[in-house]
Amino acid sequence: MNTRLPIIIILIVLLFALGGGYWLYQNQSSRSDSSASPKPTATVETAATTTPTTATPGRSTVTIEEFGDYQCPPCGNVHPSLKKIKAEYG
Numbered sequence: 001m002n003t004r005l006p007i008i009i010i011l012i013v014l015l016f017a018l019g020g021g022y023w024l025y026q027n028q029s030s031r032s033d034s035s036a037s038p039k040p041t042a043t044v045e046t047a048a049t050t051t052p053t054t055a056t057p058g059r060s061t062v063t064i065e066e067f068g069d070y071q072c073p074p075c076g077n078v079h080p081s082l083k084k085i086k087a088e089y090g
Helices: 005-034 073-077 079-089
Strands: none
Touching (some): 073 079
């Protein structure tokens, strides 16, 4: 009995793992079938107003927020690109 105990424990753990995996698979597939969510609309949030508004195709507002470190070389490399974007789009 002493030599069969590790094999029995491994089989029990394997059965629990397979049963749990099957249960999770069934739970996930039933959840994805029953949830028919509508498609989200595009929203724009500006710094002046915190309420999102629906974007129109021709007139969208984009806010770029940069978080950088003054001593970080890659952060310094992005500065000319941001200046160009600001000059182009205002």
